[in-house]
Each structure stands twice: as structure tokens, then as C-alpha cells.
Amino acid sequence: MKRIVLFLATNLAVMLVMSVVLSLLGVNRYLTANGLNLGTLMVFSLVVGFTGAIVSLLMSKQMAKWSTGAHVIDSPSSSTEMWLLDTVKRLADRAGIAMPEVAVYEGEPNAFATGAFKNSALVAVSTGLLESMNRDEVEAVLGHEIAHVSNGDMVTLALIQGVVNTFVVFLARVVGFMIDRAVFRNNDDRGPGIGYAITVFVCEILFGILASIIVAWFSRYREFRADAGSARLLGTPQPMVKALARLGGMEPPEHMPEAFKSFGINGGGGGFSALFASHPPIEERIAALRGTR
Secondary structure: OOOOHHHHHHHHHHHHHHHHHHHHOOHHHHHHHOEOOHHHHHHHHHHHHHHHHHHHHHHHHHHHHHHHOOEEOOOOOOHHHHHHHHHHHHHHHHHOOOOOEEEEEOOOOOEEEEOOOHHHOEEEEEHHHHHHOOHHHHHHHHHHHHHHHHOOHHHHHHHHHHHHHHHHHHHHHHHHHHHHHHOOOOOOOOOOOHHHHHHHHHHHHHHHHHHHHHHHHHHHHHHHHHHHHHHHHHOOOHHHHHHHHHHHOOOOOOOOOHHHHOOEOOOOOOHHHHHHOOOOOHHHHHHHHOOOO
């Protein structure tokens, strides 16, 4: 399953820390001492939910460099690196964004784009991609990644993640309060009982899984937009079609961190795992570019 593991893990870790800190400060006890205060709970949920997403967004570029071992090209040391810089610059100008950082990392064929802001993004390609594709196809892949940046996909993903986080935190505590009172019959004004804590924990896991499906659906949707963006930047969909067809004959990369597969070029899944896939099947993407989807 192509899930945004590093992004989500950082997000959840920050959410957990915020939840624990606010609980130690007595917020949970305040929320439930005299009945659930929904207004205060919503504020609490917004703080916890969006803090994780925003911190993950701000850390995304550094996380990408660290997790992939990507080498940022400051001074090109080969004709390939010079071509990469020139191509990304040309595509960025066409898209109306500032020149992103360009990096290369060791790995099987893939590429990704990340960053909190359109004008300070990172575009990285793998050595496997450079070795297995011709320059027209690599340019199409770079166009796809530049389209992600110009579309603001990382920011939009973080906002969606923050919204679903908020509802996960909010609904888990509402259900926990109701179960604590109705099933465990806890009417202690001193605060929530064990039933509340257990129910909130279980509900956050279950609602979190549903939230992941929503985030994955949006991730698949924006892949079609990025493919179309590449076609616009290059003036024709054919290079992108050829690049996707070539990727379709390759095994999905195993060494690229899951967090950045969602912003990469390759991915997808079938069956139940398709609900959590960050990318649609390559066949559907090609059909969309050809106008037959």
C-alpha cells in the first residue's frame, strides 16, 4: 500500500505529543468535568489536528533530503546535471514559479517534488530514472513534478490532512464521552474514566484509517492533474504517455520512502490496497492523457 508513511508518522507523532501535553495541562479533564463542551473541544481538535499537518509540511523538504539521501545540485558536475538544472529552470519559468532546488538520489526509477512553498520547493529524480529513460521522457516526469509544485499540492495535502485530523480528534472524544457515560456509567465530575480513554484510543485508530482513505483519494486525484500539467508545460501529452508506459513495465520502487511516493511519479495498487494507494493505476493515467478516461 502506497501510503504517506513519513508525512503521516510525523503528523501523528506531533498530534500525540500535543494531545499528551494538553491532557497533562488538564484540558481533557476540563472538557468532560461538567459535560462535553463542544466549542472548546473543536478548538482543542483544531490545535492538535493542524499542528501535526503544519509541522510535517514545514519539515517536508528536509525530511525528503534526509530519507532519500538526495544530493542537491549546487554546481553541476556533469552534462546530465547541467541538463537537469536547465530543464527544471525552463519548466519552472513556464509554470510561473521560482526555480526549485534540484536533487539526485540513488534508487530505482522514480521522482518526487516537495516543499512547503511554491517558490522554495525541491524536485528530485532517481539515478534509476535517469538511466532508464530518454531525455524527452525525463523532461515529462520533471514537468509532472513541477506541476505538483505549481498546483500547490503539498500545501493542499497538508490542509486536507489537518481537516481530517481535526475530525478524528473531535469525533473520537465525542464517542469516548458518550461510551464512558452510557456503557461504563461514569458520572464522576472529577473527569473522564477508563472507558473514555480506551474508547478514544480505539476510535482514533479506526477514524484514522478512514481518514487515510480520504487523503489517499485526494492524492490519486492530483496525480491526474499533475500528468495533465506536464502535458501543458511540454505542449503535448506524448512524452508523459511514453514515460508512464515505460514505468508501467517496471517494478514499483522499493527503496523510496513511502512519504514521498505520494509526490513521486510511480505507484498505485489493486484490490483493497487501492483504497490506500497514493497513485492511480498507470493504465488509467495514460487513458486520461489520451482523453479516453
